[in-house]
Amino acid sequence: DLSDLWSLNLTDLRDGWTKVWEAGGDAGSGPSPRHGHTATVARLEGKGGALEEYLVIFAGRTDSVGYYNDVWAWSPSRGAWFDWTPDYDQTAEVSVPAKRDHHHACSSADGSKMILYGGRGDPTDEEHQHSHSTVLGDLWELDYSGRRWREVVSGGRKPRPRYLADFAESGGAFYIFGGDTSVEPGGRVNDLWRLNTTTYEFEELRRGYVC
Numbered sequence: 001d002l003s004d005l006w007s008l009n010l011t012d013l014r015d016g017w018t019k020v021w022e023a024g025g026d027a028g029s030g031p032s033p034r035h036g037h038t039a040t041v042a043r044l045e046g047k048g049g050a051l052e053e054y055l056v057i058f059a060g061r062t063d064s065v066g067y068y069n070d071v072w073a074w075s076p077s078r079g080a081w082f083d084w085t086p087d088y089d090q091t092a093e094v095s096v097p098a099k100r101d102h103h104h105a106c107s108s109a110d111g112s113k114m115i116l117y118g119g120r121g122d123p124t125d126e127e128h129q130h131s132h133s134t135v136l137g138d139l140w141e142l143d144y145s146g147r148r149w150r151e152v153v154s155g156g157r158k159p160r161p162r163y164l165a166d167f168a169e170s171g172g173a174f175y176i177f178g179g180d181t182s183v184e185p186g187g188r189v190n191d192l193w194r195l196n197t198t199t200y201e202f203e204e205l206r207r208g209y210v211c
Helices: none
Strands: 006-008 017-022 037-045 053-062 066-075 079-082 104-108 112-120 134-143 148-151 166-170 173-180 187-196 201-204
Touching: 037 104, 037 112, 104 166, 104 173, 112 173, 148 166
Parallel strands: none
Antiparallel strands: 006 017, 037 053, 053 066, 066 079, 104 112, 112 134, 134 148, 166 173, 173 187, 187 201
């Protein structure tokens, strides 16, 4: 597993890729090596009232350690990582999402929250390895500023629990397509769901839907 961070100037691709951070380098500490994590963008008010953007990664897995549920935020303006992981040990009465990988996440339209759905992990086993894993179908919200998780109970129909789906955010909605609904072979699906990130209601988009 790798632990490096790169940037690409999309306005002039001739600039190519630039490495901005790597574990063990001179730019300070950051997240451990991993795969299967998600990356979202937070927009928070900084000094003087100006908005500051962060690249936020959540969870993932390594073969040596297993699953994670930590939260890290990269500030491009300061060139540094910040550990946004809630103090899980001191908030035993507060629910937090289980450690996982290959989950699905986006930010709210205003960039103040992360919305997390599903993935693969095992809430009941401390080893957090694939041999103990199950498919998750839970829905969570992380307040970036307060660093607090809240489990969301969505009404109506919901997609089957899944991991490794394609996902994207557009126009205040979170789209989830396909994925695997079982850790055993034969669980792959090709359905499309839309989550309203204000009401937290799911809607299945059937054949004929026009994006």
